[in-house]
Amino acid sequence: MIELEGLTKHYGDVRAVDHLTFTVRPGIITGFLGPNGAGKSTTMRMMLDLDNPTSGTVRIDGRHYRELRDPLRAVGALLDAKAMHGGRSAYHHLLCLAQSNGIAPARVREVLDTVGLTSVAKKRTKGFSLGMGQRLGIAAALLGDPRILMFDEPVNGLDPEGIHWIRNLMKGLAAQGRTVFVSSHLMSEMALTADHLIVIGRGRLMADMSMSDFISENSRSYVRMRSPDAERLRDVLHGAGIDVAPGADGALEVTGEDAAHLGELAARHRIVLHELSPQQASLEEAFMRLTAGSVEYHAHENHQRSAAGAKAPAGAWGADWRKKGS
Template sequence: MIELEGLTKRYGDKLAVDRLTFSVRPGVITGFLGPNGAGKSTTMRMVLDLDNPTGGTVLIDGRHYRQLHNPLRVVGALLDAKAMHGGRSAYHHLLCLAQSNGIPRSRVREVLDTVGLTPVAGKRTKGFSLGMGQRLGIAAALLGDPQILMFDEPVNGLDPEGIHWIRNLMKSLAAEGRTVFVSSHLMSEMALTADHLVVIGQGRLLADTSMSGFIAENSRGYVRMRSPDQERLKDVLSGAGITAVPGTEGALEVQGEDAAHLGELAARHRIVLHELSPQRASLEEAFMRLTAGAVEYHAHANHQPPPPAAPGPAWGDDWRKKGS
């Protein structure tokens, strides 16, 4: 288990993490969400003693990370997939980590096979693609067979097969009773992966709840209704004290009512329905609503960037010579 109590980090006048208190429990996948600049990476670095807190504490199974003997056997982490010596092969990168933590050499081959890098185990990592580097970082996190795993943007650079693989891997690790703490900006993927959510904004805790609870509390659910006799449907709903508002594609949207009840009401009045569909709010919608006031960097849709400068003759000639 990872336990944060009043964790705070200040860089000069900038308060990056503001008195965070929450726990990451075993047996579930805990998603860690927040806008850019919210303090997620700083928090994860403090868990691993890569940054010193200004205040508060963070404990791993009751101890500070620096107090762990052979820490890779307790915590496996992927924070930066590029954190490797480019001149070393994938095998020797992992072997160096294994030898520093008393991990058997045989384990290196096991994790390379787990992440699908056995065919390139002897290749230097400087030639690895982003996805290959990501897989190697995951292999390093798994190396010590730890009970606690932390992943920062684990699907970055992975193809669809790789995304499906890491999602199932995290689920299997949690099912084994391990603690899995994962940060990502991909809401669609987090919705498929996480059981519990911790959401922060501008360094402060905004939510610490289940996935279903988070969506229910921070978004709007409704029922869509469409009929060829839309005006009569509106009158029937209004007569029953039900408020319907116009939606997309000519549909009506009704909040606070059960779809079955609405369908029965339409049937009693012999109104044909072309659509009667409950709309479950998305994680993305819930996240945007909750963090709207905690976004540090705002883009403006009406901003038009300047046109790119035309390449000079020399650049163009060189480009054609290279056949790019």
């Protein structure tokens, strides 16, 4: 279990993390989300005593990270896949870590096999691709068979097979009762992986809830109905006291009603339905809605051309990064 209480970090006049309080519990995968500059990396570094908080505390199973005698046996972390000596082989990189924490050398070969790097165990890491480096970083996190796992962008550089593998690995670790804390910008992947979400914006806690609750509370859910007799369907719904909004393709959108109830209502009035589908926002849409006011930088595209059809001036196309409010 990881417990944060009032965690705060200042860099000069900038408050990167602002009184964060939350608990990461065992047995589930907890996703850590936030826009760029929200303070995620700083928070994770303070969890591992790589940065000192201005105020507040972080406890790993009731103790500060620096108080752990053999930290790799308690916490395994992947924060930077490039954090390795390029002149060392994958095997010796892990062996050095194992020896520093009293871990048997046999465990090195076990984790290399787990992450699929046995065939390149003797190769120098400076020749590794991004995905191979990512797998080696995951191997280092698993080395001490820890109770707590922390991953920052774990699928970065992995191919589809690798993404499927790390997803199942994290689910398996959580099923064993371990604490799994993962940060990622890939919303589609997080939606398939995380059970619980911690969302921060500008260093402040914005959400601490289950995945399903987060999506339902930060999105509009409705039932989409489409019929060749749309006018009569609308009249029937209005007659039943049900509010209806027009949708795309001539469909009707109904909020606050169960799809089965709506289908039965249409059937009683012998109205043919071509579509009856519950609609709910994706994790990405819910996240964008919640954090819209906390985004540090916005991209703007200028697609304007002169009335004469002249090309846009240099710099008018593409991303123009501006700080929000500047």
